[in-house]
Every structure is written in structure tokens, then in C-alpha cells.
Amino acid sequence: xxxxxxxxxxxxxxxxxTPALVIDLDAMxxxxxxxxxxxxxxxxxxxxxxxxxxxxxxxxxxxALGAVGICCQKVAEAEALAAGGVRDILVSNEVVxxxxxxxxxxxxxxxxxxxxxxxxxQVALLNEAARQAGSRIDVLIExxxxxxxxxxxxxxxxxxxxxxxxxxxxxxxxxxxxYHGRAQHLRTPAERQAAxxxxxxxxxxxxxxxxxxxxxxxxxxxAGTGTFLLEGGSxxxxxxxxxxxIFMDADYARNVSDEGGNAPRFEHALFVLATVMSATxxxxxxxxxxxxxxxxxxxxxxxxxRPGLAYQRPSDEHGIITVAAGAQPPAWGNxxxxxxxxxxxxxxxxxxxxxxxxxxxxxxxxxxxxxxxARGALG
Amino acid sequence: xxxxxxxxxxxxxxxxxTPALVIDLDAMxxxxxxxxxxxxxxxxxxxxxxxxxxxxxxxxxxxALGAVGICCQKVAEAEALAAGGVRDILVSNEVVxxxxxxxxxxxxxxxxxxxxxxxxxQVALLNEAARQAGSRIDVLIExxxxxxxxxxxxxxxxxxxxxxxxxxxxxxxxxxxxYHGRAQHLRTPAERQAAxxxxxxxxxxxxxxxxxxxxxxxxxxxAGTGTFLLEGGSxxxxxxxxxxxIFMDADYARNVSDEGGNAPRFEHALFVLATVMSATxxxxxxxxxxxxxxxxxxxxxxxxxRPGLAYQRPSDEHGIITVAAGAQPPAWGNxxxxxxxxxxxxxxxxxxxxxxxxxxxxxxxxxxxxxxxARGALG
Numbered sequence: 001x002x003x004x005x006x007x008x009x010x011x012x013x014x015x016x017x018t019p020a021l022v023i024d025l026d027a028m029x030x031x032x033x034x035x036x037x038x039x040x041x042x043x044x045x046x047x048x049x050x051x052x053x054x055x056x057x058x059x060x061x062x063x064a065l066g067a068v069g070i071c072c073q074k075v076a077e078a079e080a081l082a083a084g085g086v087r088d089i090l091v092s093n094e095v096v097x098x099x100x101x102x103x104x105x106x107x108x109x110x111x112x113x114x115x116x117x118x119x120x121x122q123v124a125l126l127n128e129a130a131r132q133a134g135s136r137i138d139v140l141i142e143x144x145x146x147x148x149x150x151x152x153x154x155x156x157x158x159x160x161x162x163x164x165x166x167x168x169x170x171x172x173x174x175x176x177x178x179y180h181g182r183a184q185h186l187r188t189p190a191e192r193q194a195a196x197x198x199x200x201x202x203x204x205x206x207x208x209x210x211x212x213x214x215x216x217x218x219x220x221x222x223a224g225t226g227t228f229l230l231e232g233g234s235x236x237x238x239x240x241x242x243x244x245x246i247f248m249d250a251d252y253a254r255n256v257s258d259e260g261g262n263a264p265r266f267e268h269a270l271f272v273l274a275t276v277m278s279a280t281x282x283x284x285x286x287x288x289x290x291x292x293x294x295x296x297x298x299x300x301x302x303x304x305x306r307p308g309l310a311y312q313r314p315s316d317e318h319g320i321i322t323v324a325a326g327a328q329p330p331a332w333g334n335x336x337x338x339x340x341x342x343x344x345x346x347x348x349x350x351x352x353x354x355x356x357x358x359x360x361x362x363x364x365x366x367x368x369x370x371x372x373x374a375r376g377a378l379g
Numbered sequence: 380x381x382x383x384x385x386x387x388x389x390x391x392x393x394x395x396x397t398p399a400l401v402i403d404l405d406a407m408x409x410x411x412x413x414x415x416x417x418x419x420x421x422x423x424x425x426x427x428x429x430x431x432x433x434x435x436x437x438x439x440x441x442x443a444l445g446a447v448g449i450c451c452q453k454v455a456e457a458e459a460l461a462a463g464g465v466r467d468i469l470v471s472n473e474v475v476x477x478x479x480x481x482x483x484x485x486x487x488x489x490x491x492x493x494x495x496x497x498x499x500x501q502v503a504l505l506n507e508a509a510r511q512a513g514s515r516i517d518v519l520i521e522x523x524x525x526x527x528x529x530x531x532x533x534x535x536x537x538x539x540x541x542x543x544x545x546x547x548x549x550x551x552x553x554x555x556x557x558y559h560g561r562a563q564h565l566r567t568p569a570e571r572q573a574a575x576x577x578x579x580x581x582x583x584x585x586x587x588x589x590x591x592x593x594x595x596x597x598x599x600x601x602a603g604t605g606t607f608l609l610e611g612g613s614x615x616x617x618x619x620x621x622x623x624x625i626f627m628d629a630d631y632a633r634n635v636s637d638e639g640g641n642a643p644r645f646e647h648a649l650f651v652l653a654t655v656m657s658a659t660x661x662x663x664x665x666x667x668x669x670x671x672x673x674x675x676x677x678x679x680x681x682x683x684x685r686p687g688l689a690y691q692r693p694s695d696e697h698g699i700i701t702v703a704a705g706a707q708p709p710a711w712g713n714x715x716x717x718x719x720x721x722x723x724x725x726x727x728x729x730x731x732x733x734x735x736x737x738x739x740x741x742x743x744x745x746x747x748x749x750x751x752x753a754r755g756a757l758g
Contacts, residue, residue, distance in 0.1 A: 002381070003455055003755045017478045019757050051695060073696045076382055093696065096656040096667070096712055099396045118657050119711050149697055150657035150665050181694060277475040278497050278529040286529050288475070291724040293757050297670050297693070314676070315560060316430060316723050317452045317472065318528055332498050333475055344695050345670040348728070351755050376382045376730050376754070378398050378672050 002351045005369045013356055013364035018275040018335060019293035021350040024359035025367060027269035028246055029061075034264050035228075035245045036065040042232035042240075047071055047090060047221065049243025052344050054374035055353065056084020058246065069112065071221075071241050075100045076377035082111050084373050090114035092177055092221065092241060094122065094142065094150055100379060101125055105133035114138035114219075116177045118152050123164045123171065130170035138174035139165045140219060143206055145178045145199035154202030155209060162215040175217035176210075178203045179241060184226030185298075187255055189263075196230040203236050226255055229263060249343040251298040271304060271337040272346065273354075274319065279332040284322045287336060290314045294338065295345035301338035306330070311338060348375055381730040384748045392735055392743035397654040397714060398672040400729040403738035404746060406648035407625055408440075413643050414607075414624045415444040421611035421619075426450055426469060426600065428622025431723050433753035434732065435463020437625065448491065450600075450620050454479045455756035461490050463752050469493035471556055471600065471620060473501065473521065473529055479758060480504055484512035493517035493598075495556045497531050502543045502550065509549035517553035518544045519598060522585055524557045524578035533581030534588060541594040554596035555589075557582045558620060563605030564677075566634055575609040582615050605634055608642065628722040630677040650683060650716040651725065652733075653698065658711040663701045666715060669693045673717065674724035683716035685709070690717060727754055 006020040016022065039046040048062045050070040059070045059081055069088025072078050078089045088111065095104055095115055107113055108130060117123055117139055130137045141161045144151035152158065158176070165173040183195035199222075207217055223231035225244040231237040244252055247270035272294055274287035291314055294301055300319075303309040308327020313320045321336065323329040330336060340346040355368035385399040395401065418425040427441045429449040438449045438460055448467025451457050457468045467490065474483055474494055486492055487509060496502055496518055509516045520540045523530035531537065537555070544552040562574035578601075586596055602610035604623040610616040623631055626649035651673055653666035670693055673680055679698075682688040687706020692699045700715065702708040709715060719725040734747035 003757060006758055017476055017758050094656045096654050097396055118659055121711070144659065148663075149694070149699065150659070152659055275475050277473045280497055280523070280529070280531055284527075289757075291674060291676050291721075292727050295670060297675055315528070320528065332500070342670075348671050349755065350757070376728065378382060378668075378729070379385055379396050 002371070005352045005354070007354045007366045007369065009366055009369055011366045013366070014335060016273055016354055016366065018273050019289040020273045020354050021347065021352065022271045022273050022337070023353050023355045024269045024271070025355045025357050026359060027267040031246050031248070031266045031269055032061060032065055034266065035242060038264055039228070039232060039240055040066060044232050044237065045239040047239050047241055049092070049241050050081055050374070051077065052243035052347065053246060054080070054347055054372050054377070055370055056081050056086055056373050057370050059084070059086045068239070072374070074377050074379060075104045075107070076379045077374040078107055078113065079103065080374035080377050082107055086111070088112040090140070090221070092116060092179065094118055096122065101129035102133065105129040105135050105137065108135035108137050109133055112138070114140060114174050116140045116142040117161065118142045118150050120161065120164055123161065123168060127168035127170050136170050136172060139171050140174045140177040140221065142177040143202065145180045145202050145222070146183065146195055147179065147181045149181065151177070154206045158206045159209050159213045159215065162210055162213070166215070173215060175219035175221070176203065176206060177221050178237065179222040179224070180227070181224065184224040185251060185255065192227050193230060196227050196234070200234045200236050207236070225252060225266070244343055247343045250302045250339045250341045268339050270340060270343050272301065272340060274336050274338055276330050276332055276334045276336065279329070282323065282329055284320050285330055287319045287321055288317065289338060290317045290319050292316050293349055294319070294340055295342050295349065297345060298342035301340050304337035304339055306336065309336070347372055351375055384731045384733070386733045386745045386748065388745055388748055390745045392745070393714060395652055395733055395745065397652050398668040399652045399733050400726065400731065401650045401652050401716070402732050402734045403648045403650070404734045404736050405738060406646040410625050410627070410645045410648055411440060411444055413645065414621060417643055418607070418611060418619055419445060423611050423616065424618040426618050426620055428471070428620050429460055429753070430456065431622035431726065432625060433459070433726055433751050433756070434749055435460050435465055435752050436749050438463070438465045447618070451753070453756050453758060454483045454486070455758045456753040457486055457492065458482065459753035459756050461486055465490070467491040469519070469600070471495060471558065473497055475501065480508035481512065484508040484514050484516065487514035487516050488512055491517070493519060493553050495519045495521040496540065497521045497529050499540065499543055502540065502547060506547035506549050515549050515551060518550050519553045519556040519600065521556040522581060524559045524581050524601070525562065525574055526558065526560045528560065530556070533585045537585045538588050538592045538594065541589055541592065545594070552594060554598035554600070555582065555585060556600050557616065558601040558603070559606070560603065563603040564630060564634065571606050572609060575606050575613070579613050579615050586615070604631060604645070623722055626722045629681045629718045629720045647718050649719060649722055651680065651719060653715050653717055655709050655711055655713045655715065658708070661702065661708055663699050664709055666698045666700055667696065668717060669696045669698050671695055672728055673698070673719055674721050674728065676724060677721035680717035680719050683718055685715065688715070726751055730754055
């Protein structure tokens with residue numbers, strides 16, 4: 001069953017119970033407006049990735065700012081977000097298995113659905129599922145542009161796929177999915193430029209092969225928060241899929257952020273609020289947020305605006321806050337804000353967002369409680 | 380909202396959709412019977428830790444095998460398990476914050492509730508919450524026996540706490556909480572013996588101080604799956620809190636398991652079933668279970684009974700399965716069983732257990748679908 005929300009709407013900030021997933025609403029809104037403006041200036045479409053936030057309410061805000069729709073990774077995410085009102089969803093991932101295909105095809109009767117393929121057998125299976133459901137599905141061919149995960153090799157092979165898709169009455173060839181996830185977290189601008197430059201050559205080559213065979217790509221999708229200026233300015237990609245920009249996280253903050261001095265500065269807008277639940281030492285205290293409240297796969301959280309404090313040695317329900325020499329140890333019962341190391345899997349651990357207005361001021365108040373609609377949507 | 384279950388009761392094993400949290404019911408039942416028998420032979424009580432399974436149904440099975448009650452770490456877990464019928468719960472952790480104390484005290488009107496303290500101010504706050512609720516709460520003093528997390532130092536300080544608890548009309552002094560979490564995962568028997576030996580001296584010293592001051596400890600609780608024979612045979616601890624034994628995980632399997640050749644062999648009983656969703660290379664394939672389906676905090680999962688396959692480089696929704704030279708690469712669409720690196724936070728990512736009977740045989744069938752009742756119970 002979903003957990004109780006950790007706060008009431010209208011409550012002052014420090015009445016929020018812990019651990020809680022807290023949004024600085026003003027910072028999130030600035031991040032959303034900034035990204036939307038930058039993508040618009042690039043002259044390309046925006047289809048933000050909802051695997052970050054898993055929220056139909058946030059997706060609606062992205063669409064209101066000009067997004068053509070959203071991406072997600074799982075059929076169950078698409079179902080949850082469609083139930084919340086999203087009308088155009090690309091599952092930017094391969095969907096394998098009869099039950100999931102039937103659900104995807106059923107959803108395509110209600111809203112516009114796209115999905116990716118990198119295996120020829122999948123094309124016929126998708127078509128059959130859509131035929132049985134009486135729906136039509138857009139299909140993008142995923143190409144591996146350097147992530148070494150899913151996707152076929154760039155080049156002429158895509159023509160075989162496009163021809164197969166074009167033969168299927170319940171499918172529509174939608175273009176290419178060309179996402180380079182690893183490039184997002186390369187630390188220096190030069191590394192990111194090199195990675196996206198190599199990806200760009202592969203995409204352009206694939207598009208040329210498809211064009212020569214008579215296949216036009218409506219969508220050439222990809223890019224994330226760490227590199228979207230590169231894909232968006234390449235003249236090749238036409239639909240950007242950034243997601244993390246709304247919240248940012250401690251790992252993204254470790255990127256050296258400068259594409260020619262031009263990169264937008266997104267703000268940390270997502271935090272896990274934790275309480276000091278044990279303080280028996282001057283060298284460390286213990287907070288009530290461990291692996292079950294924070295995903296530590298990309299490093300531990302930062303302690304927000306508390307120099308000398310570091311989050312260490314998490315266990316399931318505890319984190320140790322070490323106190324550097326000369327730093328002020330937090331008192332028993334105090335609350336600390338933690339900047340998650342990796343937002344997406346951290347969000348997935350919580351049932352509720354606590355949206356705070358005037359964050360960081362004495363007037364900070366709980367303005368909203370939003371469900372994490374697609375929390376646990378694995379299938 | 381909770382996700383749909385990934386299977387139907389009665390379905391054959393390979394109709395289970397993925398990713399799914401799968402229990403080998405026979406192995407789990409053998410683990411439960413084995414631990415119960417070994418603890419009984421030690422002449423001490425068993426209070427298994429439900430933070431592993433978060434399931435009222437599994438807790439009821441543990442009680443049916445002789446457990447006096449269960450432990451959990453969070454008030455919200457206690458609420459979820461009490462709602463499922465558990466009647467005696469120790470929150471083996473400190474509870475800090477007015478909202479949580481009020482909920483804990485309310486729960487103590489319905490069932491037997493114990494909780495731990497390591498701060499004197501907390502004693503009065505607990506008593507006031509119980510007074511307002513009209514309930515009584517058992518209070519254990521947590522001592523730090525080597526885990527360097529919560530707990531006061533062993534020795535005479537506990538007398539001050541016991542006296543304070545004894546003065547409170549709505550509290551009852553219940554004894555000591557003396558859990559050494561880090562000792563569970565020390566790799567060699569000698570290391571584990573040394574750690575629990577040191578803990579034992581601290582516990583015995585604390586008990587002696589309390590006794591001299593007129594305070595008897597009904598409960599001296601602690602121990603986990605990696606060390607329970609040591610605490611249980613010490614003559615000091617009288618209530619064991621092992622949890623992981625029901626499922627085991629890949630990290631526990633890395634322990635050298637031999638306390639004098641006497642250690643019980645628990646079996647892997649919990650798996651994440653995943654599908655090969657992309658297979659574009661002979662050196663690796665991609666499965667549909669990443670950080671959101673598996674907690675990788677204690678190492679990556681093992682691939683069950685598939686020599687030469689290794690799970691690597693997880694991202695949010697993907698895991699890479701590398702194929703060693705000479706090993707058979709799994710085909711596109713195949714399903715693989717993964718042994719989680721760490722069961723407890725992996726369970727917390729799923730809404731459903733799929734309980735399979737005759738696991739690993741051609742007759743394997745879905746016998747049960749159990750909700751993970753306390754999934755996401757953070758507060």
C-alpha cells in the first residue's frame with residue numbers, strides 16, 4: 001500500500017516528517033523554463049524524459065512549456081502517466097514479452113504511443129499485438145551511438161528494419177532513437193563533445209542510408225541533460241529527451257559544466273529531508289535515510305549547505321554524517337537536506353513529492369503533495 | 380499506485396512477466412525451519428527481522444514456527460505489519476519526531492510495541508506520547524557493540540537510562556538492544572568471532588551494571604544471519620533478530636560459512652527474474668532489470684546457474700550480462716534469474732512477491748502472489 005504523505009499542505013517546512021522527498025518548486029520551475037527556452041532557441045523539439053520524475057503532474061507542466069510529449073522506459077510507466085492525462089508517450093526502450101506488448105498495444109488505442117526496436121523479430125510481434133488491439137504504434141529504430149547498451153550498429157542495417165516496419169499495417173516507421181547515456185556523465189566538455197561528435201557521425205550515416213532507400217525519419221531522438229546543447233545544435237537530432245534538468249543531482253553537479261561558456265546552470269531542486277536520529281559522538285551523527293530512501297548507485301548524497309558534513313556508510317535505514325574538524329555537528333533531532341547522488345532511482349523509492357514554495361526562506365511552506373505516479377512501474 | 384502483479388496464480392514459471400521478485404517457496408520454507416530449529420536448540424528466543432521481507436504473511440509463518448514476534452526498523456513498517464495481523468513488534472531502532480512518536484504510541488494501544496533509545500531526551504518524549512495515547516511502550520536501551528552507528532557506549536551509562544525509563548508511567552524498561560550489523564558481513568569465521576566476542580564483553584559489562592543497580596533485562600536482543608550462532612551460544616543474548624536467512628543474498632554467500640563446521644547452510648530463495656531485451660552482440664546482452672529493480676549497494680547480482688555470465692554496468696532500467704569466452708550467450712527473449720546482491724533494499728523496490736512451488740523443475744508454478752506490505756514504509 002502507498003505510504004502516508006510525510007506532510008500536510010500548508011504546513012511550515014520544518015513540520016515535514018522524514019525521510020521525505022522534497023522539491024524546491026521555485027528552482028524546479030526555473031529549471032523547466034530555462035531548458036524549454038534553450039531547446040526552443042535551438043529550433044528542435046523537446047520530449048522530456050519522465051523516468052526522472054514519474055509524475056503526470058510534472059509531465060503536464062513540461063507539455064505546457066512546449067514539450068511535444070514525454071518519454072518513459074517502461075510500459076507500466078506509460079500506463080501510469082497516461083492515466084494521469086499524458087497524451088503522447090515514447091517508450092524510449094525495447095519492450096519484450098507478450099503481456100507487455102499487449103498492454104502497450106492497448107494503450108495505443110487511447111493515446112499516441114511510440115516504442116523502440118533493435119531486433120527484427122520484435123517488429124512482427126509488435127505489429128501482431130497492435131493488430132489484435134486494433135491500434136497503431138510508432139516504431140523508432142534504436143542505434144547504439146556509443147552507450148554499448150541497446151541498439152543496432154549505425155549504418156545500413158537500419159534500412160532492413162525500416163523496410164520491415166513499413167511492411168506492417170499496424171506500425172508506422174517513426175525514425176531513430178540515438179541516445180548516448182554514458183556521454184551525459186563524462187566530466188569535461190571536451191570528452192562530451194568527442195562522444196557526441198562520434199555519435200553524430202553514426203546518426204548522420206544511418207539517416208543517409210535510410211534516405212537513399214526512401215525512408216524519411218520524422219524523429220531523430222536522443223540527448224540528455226549533460227549534452228543536449230551538443231545534439232540540439234548538431235543539425236542531426238530534432239527531438240531532445242533530457243530529464244534530469246528539472247531536479248539535477250549530486251552526480252551531475254560533478255560534471256564540469258561549460259560548452260563554450262554557454263551551458264545553462266540548472267539548480268538542485270530535489271532533496272531528501274532527513275532527521276538526526278542518533279547523536280552519541282562529536283565526530284558523527286546518524287540520520288534516518290539509508291539505501292531505502294536514497295539510491296547510492298552514483299555516489300552518496302551531498303549535505304546541502306552544511307560545510308564539513310559528509311554522508312557516509314549508509315545501511316538500509318541509516319546514514320552516517322561525519323563532522324570535519326571545526327565543523328558544527330548537527331544536534332539530535334535536527335533536520336538535514338541531502339542532495340541525492342542520482343535522482344531517478346531515488347524518486348522511485350518514494351510515494352510522495354512534498355513541493356515546497358519559498359524553499360530556504362523562513363516562509364518555506366508545503367504547497368503541494370504530488371504522488372510519484374509511476375513509482376515501482378517496472379514492467 | 381501499486382503496480383500490477385507480474386503473474387497469475389497457477390501460471391507456469393516462464394509465464395511470469397519481468398522484472399519480477401520471485402521466491403523459491405520450498406527453499407524459503409527450508410530456511411525458515413532450519414533457523415527456527417537452530418535457535419530453539421540454542422535455548423533462546425527468536426524475533427526475526429521483518430525489514431528483510433516487509434510481509435505480514437511471511438511474518439505469520441515465522442511466528443507459527445515459534446518466533447515470539449518480529450522486529451522492524453520504522454513506525455510505518457510496524458503499522459503495515461500490524462494491519463496484516465502481527466501482534467508483537469519491536470522497532471529495533473530509534474524513533475525521532477513528534478508525528479512518528481504519536482503514531483507509535485497509537486499502535487501500542489492495539490499491539491505489543493517495543494522501541495529503542497540512545498538519547499535521554501527521547502525517554503520523556505516517548506512517555507508523553509504514550510501518555511497522550513493511553514498506551515504503554517517497552518523501551519530497550521541500544522548500546523553500540525561495534526557497529527559505530529546508533530547506541531550509547533556499553534557500561535554504566537545504561538543505568539542512567541534505565542532509571543529514567545523506570546520513572547515513566549507509560550514506559551516499561553525492556554532490556555538492551557545490542558546488534559552488530561557490520562559483523563554479519565565480515566568474511567571469515569575468525570573475524571566474526573572476534574567482533575561478537577568484543578560485543579559480548581560490552582553487553583555483559585552493561586548487564587552487570589544494570590543488575591547492580593536493580594534493573595533486570597527481560598530482553599537482550601541482537602544478532603543477524605551471519606553471526607546468530609555466536610550470540611545465541613554466548614549465554615548473554617536471549618533474543619535473536621536474524622532476518623536475511625529466509626532469502627539469503629549474493630553478499631551473504633561471499634561469507635566463509637563455518638562456525639566450527641556447524642553453520643547451517645541457508646539457500647538462495649529470492650531472485651529477480653529478468654528478460655533479455657536486447658542481444659546485438661555475442662559478448663554481451665541486455666536485461667530489463669537495473670537499479671530500479673535491484674539494489675546494487677552490496678555488489679551486483681549473480682546470474683543463477685549460468686556459468687560464464689556476469690551482471691555488469693547497471694543503469695536505471697538495464698543490466699548488461701557479459702558472456703565469458705566459451706560460455707553460451709542467452710538468446711533474445713530468454714529469461715534469467717538474478718540473485719540480488721542485497722535482499723532487503725531489493726525487496727523494497729517491488730510491490731509483489733511471486734511465490735513459486737517446485738522451483739527449478741519443469742513443474743514450477745506460481746503458487747502465491749504476496750504484497751510487499753511495508754514497501755516504501757520509510758517514516
